[in-house]
Amino acid sequence: MELIKTTAGGGYTSFASGLPDPQLFPVDTLRALTDEVLTRDGRAALQYGPAEGYLPLRDYVAGLLRERGFAGVTAEHVLITTGSQQALDLAARALLDPGDLVALETPSYLAAVQAFDSYEAAYAPVPMDSAGMCPQALSSARGAKLLYTLPNFQNPSGLTLAGERREKLAAWSASNGLALLEDDAYHDLRYDGEALPPVAALAPNPWAIYTGTFSKVVAPGVRVGYLCAQPEVVRRLGELKQITDLHTGSLTQRVVFEYCRAGHLEPGIARLRAAYRPRREAMLSALETHLGGIAEWTPPAGGMFVFVSLSEGLNASRLLQRSLERRVVFVPGESFYPGPKRPKNTLRLNFVSAGEEAIAAGIRVLGDVVREALA
Numbered sequence: 623m624e625l626i627k628t629t630a631g632g633g634y635t636s637f638a639s640g641l642p643d644p645q646l647f648p649v650d651t652l653r654a655l656t657d658e659v660l661t662r663d664g665r666a667a668l669q670y671g672p673a674e675g676y677l678p679l680r681d682y683v684a685g686l687l688r689e690r691g692f693a694g695v696t697a698e699h700v701l702i703t704t705g706s707q708q709a710l711d712l713a714a715r716a717l718l719d720p721g722d723l724v725a726l727e728t729p730s731y732l733a734a735v736q737a738f739d740s741y742e743a744a745y746a747p748v749p750m751d752s753a754g755m756c757p758q759a760l761s762s763a764r765g766a767k768l769l770y771t772l773p774n775f776q777n778p779s780g781l782t783l784a785g786e787r788r789e790k791l792a793a794w795s796a797s798n799g800l801a802l803l804e805d806d807a808y809h810d811l812r813y814d815g816e817a818l819p820p821v822a823a824l825a826p827n828p829w830a831i832y833t834g835t836f837s838k839v840v841a842p843g844v845r846v847g848y849l850c851a852q853p854e855v856v857r858r859l860g861e862l863k864q865i866t867d868l869h870t871g872s873l874t875q876r877v878v879f880e881y882c883r884a885g886h887l888e889p890g891i892a893r894l895r896a897a898y899r900p901r902r903e904a905m906l907s908a909l910e911t912h913l914g915g916i917a918e919w920t921p922p923a924g925g926m927f928v929f930v931s932l933s934e935g936l937n938a939s940r941l942l943q944r945s946l947e948r949r950v951v952f953v954p955g956e957s958f959y960p961g962p963k964r965p966k967n968t969l970r971l972n973f974v975s976a977g978e979e980a981i982a983a984g985i986r987v988l989g990d991v992v993r994e995a996l997a
């Protein structure tokens with residue numbers, strides 16, 4: 623957010639933001655659907671609604687979740703939230719007492735860690751390799767109350783948890799009585815390969831909470847996300863949600879539902895993939911050209927980010943100062959590590975918000991900055 627403020631005047635190539643490309647927002651479709659909803663159903667759409675969400679949307683999301691592998695899930699397993707960020711916060715608020723240990727991938731999603739921090743959690747960081755969280759390292763997380771994982775195109779690392787590891791994580795958290803919080807914000811932004819089953823669908827765990835969002839596939843400004851859990855858990859989290867914001871906007875929930883019902887979701891996702899895939903290719907090819915041999919990264923199969931490790935001894939925050947002078951912005955990876963051990967030699971690059979030419983030019987600048995620092 624600070625970087626966004628610094629660069630707000632424009633003239634920067636930004637790999638820093640976590641934002642989708644606004645040029646791809648379905649503005650005209652949402653305008654027409656909003657008109658339709660207000661014309662047909664205006665009074666209800668502007669009235670207070672149930673804390674758990676607009677029933678037709680809960681039903682629709684339950685259908686999406688069944689397709690993802692959650693057999694037998696119905697509307698009563700679904701809570702509509704104000705973005706999936708709220709789902710993460712509600713889960714943390716319900717489950718965490720001060721000092722409770724959260725096992726999580728390192729690095730991890732910053733805003734979730736900030737939510738856990740606000741309930742005074744402690745952390746059991748679990749390392750990752752190119753196949754995601756390492757199950758063999760889970761023994762160091764014994765005593766944890768909650769396992770937080772982002773199995774698809776993780777923010778910030780871009781890594782995807784391998785299929786057999788999903789089974790292990792699901793079995794481990796269920797058999798050790800851990801709550802599981804699975805954040806699948808990027809599920810549909812897959813550019814290669816087939817979807818893998820959610821961890822939460824792989825072993826029965828009464829405390830499994832899976833979160834998703836329409837932010838990345840419709841628009842983040844609608845603030846419509848969801849969580850999936852056992853009905854009793856949904857009921858209790860609904861009570862907490864009521865304390866927070868009573869319910870998610872009645873109008874936006876209806877507009878998102880109409881967007882899905884009218885068949886816009888799938889073609890919209892296809893458009894996003896078609897736009898983002900070549901930008902990922904542009905980023906990977908520019909990285910190879912300008913940072914090949916002096917940095918490491920794992921090509922992401924989807925999502926919005928690639929995470930780069932520089933030689934030990936380089937400090938990405940210092941490089942950022944030089945890079946800012948040349949109007950190129952990224953986020954030093956340090957911010958994404960919970961706890962005291964924060965490697966300084968990593969950085970996160972968003973590959974969806976700049977066009978392909980700007981990506982190539984920006985990574986050339988980054989390559990120069992890194993080479994100069996090495997020299």
Ligand SMILES: Cc1ncc(COP(=O)(O)O)c(C=O)c1O
Nearest residue numbers: 705706707731777807835837847
């Ligand atoms: C991994 C992850 N989870 C959750 C969110 C929250 O998104 P929203 O509240 O818009 O659904 C984001 C947003 O960038 C994210 O990257």
